[in-house]
């Protein structure tokens with residue numbers, strides 16, 4: 469009698485042939501491939517506990533493209549014609565939660581401790597550069613712009629730029645619209661809300677156009693060369709590092725530290741820290757703020773357009 473094949477033990481990976489022929493195993497294999505692709509494309513570390521979330525989000529993309537299953541979706545992403553889907557793929561696997569004046573302590577301290585120096589800097593004709601890196605739909609940069617414009621009503625006439633960048637082009641689009649939902653507007657402290665939130669002609673809410681001259685928007689992967697030369701007076705990269713593999717977090721913070729102007733600030737999220745490499749070049753100021761001491765070298769960051777292949 470022919471021996472009957474036993475089902476694979478749940479914790480053991482099934483042999484490749486069995487995995488490919490069994491639909492559930494094929495799906496599980498596809499999720500692993502897609503998680504590996506997220507790591508490869510954007511440094512995102514997706515733990516197996518998050519695979520059900522990954523599966524639910526990507527199944528929506530797979531169906532939108534009319535593909536039969538996630539294995540076909542993974543294969544599609546790997547083909548040249550699937551490149552256009554990579555933005556939507558990363559958009560689906562990342563979390564875009566943000567809010568105006570989120571984690572307000574850092575904004576309070578920015579306004580009272582760093583901004584007075586930046587005002588003096590700008591008024592003496594020097595550049596001021598702020599960066600919200602992984603800034604979702606622009607709420608962080610727009611909050612900074614509200615603080616800057618309130619403290620310095622003529623800021624638009626000075627050399628001050630606040631960059632917001634995100635890997636997801638849909639986020640860049642939303643940021644550029646200066647749109648604000650009623651719920652998001654409610655989170656803006658009243659004096660800023662009264663001054664900067666306006667009803668648009670279609671009845672929706674928009675931030676005041678007075679903020680626009682200060683803002684720059686770009687779609688950018690933080691693991692790529694910087695989108696703008698810097699150096700930066702403050703980099704806000706909050707609630708982004710937690711999604712990255714540890715070595716990517718370390719490398720990124722070392723690059724942030726190098727790109728800060730002496731005296732500049734790195735602001736991270738409440739569960740994030742710069743790691744050992746960057747910590748040596750930065751001084752903790754509490755509240756997840758690190759400053760770059762005077763006298764520590766700043767590496768001029770090369771803009772994307774100067775990147776050699």
Ligand SMILES: C[S@@+](CC[C@H](N)C(=O)[O-])C[C@H]1O[C@@H](n2cnc3c(N)ncnc32)[C@H](O)[C@@H]1O
Nearest residue numbers: 510562563564565566602604635689690706707
């Ligand atoms: C949870 S949101 C944080 C938004 C904002 N910094 C805050 O704290 O409110 C994380 C953002 O990081 C972006 N992101 C993830 N990986 C990225 C990468 N490799 N490069 C740039 N942005 C990335 C996501 O698209 C998402 O909008």
